[in-house]
Amino acid sequence: MPGVVDTDKHPVDFGPQFRVLNTDCTATSYSQLADDLATHCRREERHTLLVDFTNVHIVAMRSKDEQFREITDTMDLFVPDSMVLTWAVNWKGGSMRDRVYGPSFLTHMITNSPPDLRHYFLGASQECLDLLLAQIRKRNPDFLIAGSHHGYFGTDDEDAVLADINAAQPDLVWVGLGTPKQQEWIYRVRDRARAGALLAVGFAFDVNAGTKKDAPPWMQRMGLTWFYRLLQEPRRLWWRYLYYNSVFLWGLLRQKS
Numbered sequence: 001m002p003g004v005v006d007t008d009k010h011p012v013d014f015g016p017q018f019r020v021l022n023t024d025c026t027a028t029s030y031s032q033l034a035d036d037l038a039t040h041c042r043r044e045e046r047h048t049l050l051v052d053f054t055n056v057h058i059v060a061m062r063s064k065d066e067q068f069r070e071i072t073d074t075m076d077l078f079v080p081d082s083m084v085l086t087w088a089v090n091w092k093g094g095s096m097r098d099r100v101y102g103p104s105f106l107t108h109m110i111t112n113s114p115p116d117l118r119h120y121f122l123g124a125s126q127e128c129l130d131l132l133l134a135q136i137r138k139r140n141p142d143f144l145i146a147g148s149h150h151g152y153f154g155t156d157d158e159d160a161v162l163a164d165i166n167a168a169q170p171d172l173v174w175v176g177l178g179t180p181k182q183q184e185w186i187y188r189v190r191d192r193a194r195a196g197a198l199l200a201v202g203f204a205f206d207v208n209a210g211t212k213k214d215a216p217p218w219m220q221r222m223g224l225t226w227f228y229r230l231l232q233e234p235r236r237l238w239w240r241y242l243y244y245n246s247v248f249l250w251g252l253l254r255q256k257s
Helices: 030-041 056-064 066-072 083-091 102-112 126-139 155-168 181-189 204-209 217-221 225-232 234-256
Strands: 017-020 023-026 049-054 077-080 118-123 144-149 172-176 197-200
Touching (some): 017 083, 023 056, 023 083, 030 049, 030 197, 049 056, 056 083, 066 181, 077 083, 126 144, 126 204, 144 155, 155 181, 172 181, 172 204, 181 197, 225 234
Parallel strands (some): 023 077, 049 197, 118 144, 118 172, 172 197
Antiparallel strands (some): 017 023
C-alpha cells in the first residue's frame, strides 16, 4: 500500500509514497515536483523541506549502513532519480512514467522556474560552478540566482557557508556535494538553514555545466546511466556499483518474497 505524506508537516501534497526496501519513495514527475516546490516555498509558514534525489546506491546504503540511514531518515522526500528505482516504485503500485533525475530536474527548473523563486547553488569546484552559473544565465536571464559557493570547504568553514546561504534568503538550495557528503551536510544544517528546501542533487552541477557528459538518452531509458558512469570512471565506481547494485537486487527479491 502506498504511504501518505503527513499533511500536518507538509500542507502541500507531494504525492503518494511507496516503500522500496526501507525507503519511502515519492511518486511524482518533473512538472509536478516543480509546481509543488514552488507552492511550498511561497507558504508564509514554511519549514525547510529536505529532498533527496534517490538512486539504487542510496536505497542500498540505507539498507546496510545504520549511520547513513539515521542521517537520511530526516529527509522529507526521497524522489526516484534512477529508472531502476522508478520501475521498483511502479512494481510496488506506483504509476510513474519517468524517473525524476536530478540533472534533468535542474535543467527543467532552469527553463521553467518562476522568476520570483530564489536559487542558491552549493557544490562542485569553483570552475564548474562558474560554468554552471554562466550556462543558467545564458539559457534563462530571468532565473534568479541568489548566491553560490563551491563545495571545497571544511567543517571550520561550515558556519560561514551557512551564514552566506541564510543571508541570500533562498527558496531552493541546490546541494551538489556527492553522496554521502551532501546528505551529511543537510543533516547537520537542517535546523539552522533558512530556505524553502534543500535539494541533494549530486551529479546535476557537472552535467548542466558541461564539465561531464551524461549517458546517451537510450541508455538512460534502459536504466543504464550507472553503467555509462562506470565506463567513465571505472576505478572510482566499480566497487560501488558491484556491491550496492547487488545489495539492492537481493533486497528487492527478499521484499517480494
